Amino acid sequence: MIVTDDVLIVAGSYGVYIFRLADGSVQQVISSYGSGTGFYYSSTVSLASNTLYIASSDQNLYAYGAKPTTPVALTNPAWLGNGTFQFSFTNIPGATFTALASTNVALPLSNWTRWAS
Numbered sequence: 001m002i003v004t005d006d007v008l009i010v011a012g013s014y015g016v017y018i019f020r021l022a023d024g025s026v027q028q029v030i031s032s033y034g035s036g037t038g039f040y041y042s043s044t045v046s047l048a049s050n051t052l053y054i055a056s057s058d059q060n061l062y063a064y065g066a067k068p069t070t071p072v073a074l075t076n077p078a079w080l081g082n083g084t085f086q087f088s089f090t091n092i093p094g095a096t097f098t099a100l101a102s103t104n105v106a107l108p109l110s111n112w113t114r115w116a117s
Helices: none
Strands: 007-012 015-020 026-031 043-048 051-056 061-065 073-079 085-090 098-101 113-116
Touching: 007 043, 015 043
Parallel strands: none
Antiparallel strands: 007 015, 015 026, 043 051, 051 061, 073 085, 098 113
16 A cells, blocks of 8 residues: 555555545556456555556566646636636646536535536
8 A cells, every 4th residue: 555645556456546535536446357367466566756566466567657747728718797707728638627616615625516528
């Protein structure tokens, strides 16, 4: 098990699980299923220099690095006549984003309205 500033990384029975600490949600599962063998391999995890290493009982070492992030550029912000706020943004084509909205910034994020694109 590895704990960083923002995620928990755990080697489990069916692979490696990466959980977001902020809300406990699963961010990624790296399966340990061997398609040629039909069963799951055990694994041990380690982290060094932003690279996740998985030593598998299939006698392989796997290395996973995070993709560099692309900054989000907010464009064309505008208040519309009906009181709503509209904007666009640029980033990687096809990427999915979620915008949160609230009239009360003191509310917990779970009470904000979610808009996914």
